[in-house]
Amino acid sequence: MRRWEDVHDIIRDAFTDALSRMRYCIPTTDSNRARWPALGLWRQIENVVSNNLMRDRAGVLPKDVIQANRTAKIRELDAQLAGLFVTRAAISEVTADEFTDFIENHVEALIRQTQEHPVPIADRITKAGAKYQLR
Numbered sequence: 001m002r003r004w005e006d007v008h009d010i011i012r013d014a015f016t017d018a019l020s021r022m023r024y025c026i027p028t029t030d031s032n033r034a035r036w037p038a039l040g041l042w043r044q045i046e047n048v049v050s051n052n053l054m055r056d057r058a059g060v061l062p063k064d065v066i067q068a069n070r071t072a073k074i075r076e077l078d079a080q081l082a083g084l085f086v087t088r089a090a091i092s093e094v095t096a097d098e099f100t101d102f103i104e105n106h107v108e109a110l111i112r113q114t115q116e117h118p119v120p121i122a123d124r125i126t127k128a129g130a131k132y133q134l135r
Helices: 004-021 040-052 062-091 096-116 121-132
Strands: none
């Protein structure tokens, strides 16, 4: 969800997903909690979500939204990288015919620069992954 309009569009999907991940149960002596009966109020909530929010269901699962966001971010970053390489090539007076070779040769320089960075790459990747939380 990115806008207030999205709330209306996928509210049932969000509730359905939440209800599938948790249950409010009546504890019994059975050690297997999966067999504990759901509280009557919990069943009523499930029915309300199922019956009254049907028109607000988009059919979009959270994992699909995460994947779409990941794909969009990858496209955005790739476009930025391409633009940076074009600018770097122009500053280095690389011609259009030399551009592909320039990119291929420049990868080694980027690897060296990454290895020389004071923060280990594993730490930097972890930090970047946490920032975007695309899992």
